[in-house]
Amino acid sequence: GSARFGLAYDESQTEETRIEQRMRVNITGIAETDAGVKLEARFRLEANEDSHANDISGRGPGAAGFAVSYGGLRVDVGNVSNVLDSGDQVDYYGYGVGFTSFLEHNANFNGPATGFGAGSQDATTIKARYNVGDFSASLSYKETRAQAAVANAPGVLGSTAVAADEEWQLGLGYTLANGMAIGAVYSDTDSSGDYWVIGLNGTAGAVGYSVIVGDGDNQADASFGASINYEVSSATSIRAVVSDGGAANADTSYGLGFRHGLGGGVTLAGGVGSKNDNTLADLGVSFSF
Amino acid sequence: GSARFGLAYDESQTEETRIEQRMRVNITGIAETDAGVKLEARFRLEANEDSHANDISGRGPGAAGFAVSYGGLRVDVGNVSNVLDSGDQVDYYGYGVGFTSFLEHNANFNGPATGFGAGSQDATTIKARYNVGDFSASLSYKETRAQAAVANAPGVLGSTAVAADEEWQLGLGYTLANGMAIGAVYSDTDSSGDYWVIGLNGTAGAVGYSVIVGDGDNQADASFGASINYEVSSATSIRAVVSDGGAANADTSYGLGFRHGLGGGVTLAGGVGSKNDNTLADLGVSFSF
Amino acid sequence: GSARFGLAYDESQTEETRIEQRMRVNITGIAETDAGVKLEARFRLEANEDSHANDISGRGPGAAGFAVSYGGLRVDVGNVSNVLDSGDQVDYYGYGVGFTSFLEHNANFNGPATGFGAGSQDATTIKARYNVGDFSASLSYKETRAQAAVANAPGVLGSTAVAADEEWQLGLGYTLANGMAIGAVYSDTDSSGDYWVIGLNGTAGAVGYSVIVGDGDNQADASFGASINYEVSSATSIRAVVSDGGAANADTSYGLGFRHGLGGGVTLAGGVGSKNDNTLADLGVSFSF
Numbered sequence: 001g002s003a004r005f006g007l008a009y010d011e012s013q014t015e016e017t018r019i020e021q022r023m024r025v026n027i028t029g030i031a032e033t034d035a036g037v038k039l040e041a042r043f044r045l046e047a048n049e050d051s052h053a054n055d056i057s058g059r060g061p062g063a064a065g066f067a068v069s070y071g072g073l074r075v076d077v078g079n080v081s082n083v084l085d086s087g088d089q090v091d092y093y094g095y096g097v098g099f100t101s102f103l104e105h106n107a108n109f110n111g112p113a114t115g116f117g118a119g120s121q122d123a124t125t126i127k128a129r130y131n132v133g134d135f136s137a138s139l140s141y142k143e144t145r146a147q148a149a150v151a152n153a154p155g156v157l158g159s160t161a162v163a164a165d166e167e168w169q170l171g172l173g174y175t176l177a178n179g180m181a182i183g184a185v186y187s188d189t190d191s192s193g194d195y196w197v198i199g200l201n202g203t204a205g206a207v208g209y210s211v212i213v214g215d216g217d218n219q220a221d222a223s224f225g226a227s228i229n230y231e232v233s234s235a236t237s238i239r240a241v242v243s244d245g246g247a248a249n250a251d252t253s254y255g256l257g258f259r260h261g262l263g264g265g266v267t268l269a270g271g272v273g274s275k276n277d278n279t280l281a282d283l284g285v286s287f288s289f
Numbered sequence: 290g291s292a293r294f295g296l297a298y299d300e301s302q303t304e305e306t307r308i309e310q311r312m313r314v315n316i317t318g319i320a321e322t323d324a325g326v327k328l329e330a331r332f333r334l335e336a337n338e339d340s341h342a343n344d345i346s347g348r349g350p351g352a353a354g355f356a357v358s359y360g361g362l363r364v365d366v367g368n369v370s371n372v373l374d375s376g377d378q379v380d381y382y383g384y385g386v387g388f389t390s391f392l393e394h395n396a397n398f399n400g401p402a403t404g405f406g407a408g409s410q411d412a413t414t415i416k417a418r419y420n421v422g423d424f425s426a427s428l429s430y431k432e433t434r435a436q437a438a439v440a441n442a443p444g445v446l447g448s449t450a451v452a453a454d455e456e457w458q459l460g461l462g463y464t465l466a467n468g469m470a471i472g473a474v475y476s477d478t479d480s481s482g483d484y485w486v487i488g489l490n491g492t493a494g495a496v497g498y499s500v501i502v503g504d505g506d507n508q509a510d511a512s513f514g515a516s517i518n519y520e521v522s523s524a525t526s527i528r529a530v531v532s533d534g535g536a537a538n539a540d541t542s543y544g545l546g547f548r549h550g551l552g553g554g555v556t557l558a559g560g561v562g563s564k565n566d567n568t569l570a571d572l573g574v575s576f577s578f
Numbered sequence: 579g580s581a582r583f584g585l586a587y588d589e590s591q592t593e594e595t596r597i598e599q600r601m602r603v604n605i606t607g608i609a610e611t612d613a614g615v616k617l618e619a620r621f622r623l624e625a626n627e628d629s630h631a632n633d634i635s636g637r638g639p640g641a642a643g644f645a646v647s648y649g650g651l652r653v654d655v656g657n658v659s660n661v662l663d664s665g666d667q668v669d670y671y672g673y674g675v676g677f678t679s680f681l682e683h684n685a686n687f688n689g690p691a692t693g694f695g696a697g698s699q700d701a702t703t704i705k706a707r708y709n710v711g712d713f714s715a716s717l718s719y720k721e722t723r724a725q726a727a728v729a730n731a732p733g734v735l736g737s738t739a740v741a742a743d744e745e746w747q748l749g750l751g752y753t754l755a756n757g758m759a760i761g762a763v764y765s766d767t768d769s770s771g772d773y774w775v776i777g778l779n780g781t782a783g784a785v786g787y788s789v790i791v792g793d794g795d796n797q798a799d800a801s802f803g804a805s806i807n808y809e810v811s812s813a814t815s816i817r818a819v820v821s822d823g824g825a826a827n828a829d830t831s832y833g834l835g836f837r838h839g840l841g842g843g844v845t846l847a848g849g850v851g852s853k854n855d856n857t858l859a860d861l862g863v864s865f866s867f
Contacts, residue, residue: 021644056657061349064312350623
């Protein structure tokens with residue numbers, strides 16, 4: 001599990017500062033057959049602030065995700081990441097700024113990334129990844145079946161139906177001799193068309209870097225994102241993020257942050273940034289257990 | 290805990306095949322007094338597909354069940370099985386077909402079996418079982434108290450009240466010298482009248498067999514069910530189920546399935562069958578952890 | 579975790595006796611930095627009867643509570659106790675009667691005590707406690723931010739908004755050389771005014787005693803409460819509680835109970851009492867695991 005708490009600032013809110021608080025516990029079951037096939041199942045319990053109003057609540061267990069892995073092949077089924085979210089080939093999120101990663105280098109992207117969480121899902125995803133040497137390929141299929149309209153939760157007028165939808169994603173990745181990884185993801189969704197992202201990331205001494213470029217039928221302009229992490233010392237690093245493009249007339253998003261390890265799995269981190277012309281900042285601790 | 294996933298086919302659905310997926314974790318607390326009385330409490334977290342539309346969600350923790358056991362006596366209280374569901378004397382479910390046990394030999398029965406689960410309960414059950422030598426007796430009482438009408442969940446018109454109800458169940462069982470077990474359960478529910486089931490089960494070499502007969506005020510004809518499990522090898526078994534009677538003009542339900550142990554608590558299983566003239570089938574893996 | 583079940587009697591109900599049943603599991607994550615700062619996060623899963631109608635359900639995970647402690651300083655953040663609930667300086671609940679503690683010596687008090695539980699919270703609490711020698715001081719701040727009206731849950735007409743509120747609490751405590759602890763809590767809430775409680779507790783041989791006095795803008799008269807626990811033997815104790823004052827024309831609340839340890843963390847307990855002229859009683863077992 002993991003937990004984090006601290007302060008978060010959001011210029012767009014009436015009361016700009018809130019207490020940020022989150023606790024997550026993944027419950028994972030693992031089994032392995034005599035032939036060495038590994039099976040996993042997991043779901044998540046989580047507590048979070050609901051909004052900037054400091055109201056807090058728990059949720060979960062969410063829908064479960066399953067995995068089967070054997071040698072270089074891994075198949076995920078259920079409430080699981082699709083190729084873009086998985087990071088199998090493209091590092092879509094990069095080095096986030098702040099202890100809540102409030103700004104990531106995909107800020108100006110509108111890519112169809114869906115992943116595991118503590119909630120329910122209206123769709124089931126199947127993803128297969130195959131690694132062979134320095135090469136990897138992933139394929140995911142996400143199917144949403146039509147469901148009749150159901151009245152909304154209290155306080156929300158009207159009713160919501162689920163429309164049928166299908167999404168295919170293909171990812172290809174290659175790691176160069178110097179450790180630099182390059183990859184591409186292509187996504188085709190019935191409801192929102194094509195999307196592609198190309199990424200490149202690696203490390204050079206104390207510097208880690210990640211760059212992505214992408215575009216799709218659901219955004220006006222191509223998007224660009226880059227983030228770097230510089231290890232000032234063994235415990236402290238500085239991060240910078242920039243993301244641009246996407247919607248017509250989109251503002252450049254950018255931010256700067258730091259992380260400092262306190263030992264025992266505890267990290268103090270914070271950052272400031274601008275996301276679509278809105279100033280954000282945070283400072284807090286996170287820890288794993 | 291346990292988990293399973295695979296494919297399930299249902300002829301009656303528009304999209305006949307779905308991804309079957311389930312993860313269960315029971316959280317159990319145990320204590321034992323100096324005098325050797327054992328106390329248990331448990332509740333369940335579960336994730337499941339909600340419907341054939343591949344939508345999935347988690348639920349729980351559900352209502353808790355408690356148990357006190359000492360020597361041959363065990364008392365269960367709360368969200369617990371009644372006598373028919375417990376299997377204390379009668380094997381009401383038999384050898385199920387498929388990795389989801391989509392067909393069991395009680396398919397054509399309408400018996401009042403209620404058990405532990407990840408949900409809430411409007412009733413509290415108390416069951417006492419006493420074993421002495423080859424003989425066992427169980428008695429359960431389930432009380433539902435009247436509750437005022439509450440509006441239904443979003444999407445369901447109207448409101449629902451809970452009506453008061455009472456259910457008594459008595460079970461008697463005896464194990465013969467050759468290991469064959471015979472048993473009977475009699476149930477009397479205020480709202481739906483009497484129900485009785487007689488069962489017989491045992492093993493003969495590689496064959497396990499279970500037969501039940503039952504009838505009640507809530508069904509037109511007497512019901513019959515039988516299931517067998519044949520161990521082809523140490524890892525593989527074949528199962529067959531048949532169930533008949535019950536509702537007027539009911540169709541015979543029948544099915545055939547297999548199970549194959551892969552080691553490490555992993556089982557590959559599947560089956561095909563007909564339940565009330567509707568064809569069902571499944572294939573998948575289940576594992577415990 | 580902990581669990582309890584047994585019988586509870588309430589004179590004011592139509593069906594006076596119910597099965598009392600509860601199971602609680604706290605999930606706690608702990609980490610410690612190299613400098614010795616300890617961080618904790620926890621949330622709770624719980625199953626309970628919902629009402630006297632024997633309907634039962636689970637809830638949780640609730641909102642999380644966090645703690646940072648270092649030397650004599652401890653800071654709690656999130657879904658955590660305020661000063662009055664915490665018992666840091668004043669023993670607000672004393673020695674409860676019955677295995678469910680259905681009567682405590684604050685029965686006739688109307689003090690603003692809020693604590694950790696398995697539910698959501700509309701407010702975030704921060705509490706700091708500092709211990710130095712025999713002296714301790716605690717300060718808590720609980721902020722509720724305004725939220726727009728949301729329609730009520732099914733079955734409850736209308737909608738509910740959350741109004742902004744602020745609460746400050748200060749507690750001071752001192753432990754005398756003979757082990758007797760004295761303390762005071764002062765609370766100031768925007769919505770309900772001032773409240774103060776003074777307490778004194780300690781042990782004299784086999785007798786434990788606790789006394790509190792308090793008053794506030796939200797009650798007509800000052801309140802008084804006292805409870806004692808007498809250890810008859812190493813396993814058995816008898817408890818008595820009295821609470822008086824508070825609302826105008828309030829009846830004196832009083833009760834008598836026993837506790838008997840069965841070993842292995844199991845306790846048999848029960849009691850009878852009168853709370854605001856309503857007779858209550860219970861008998862059951864509780865255990866921790």
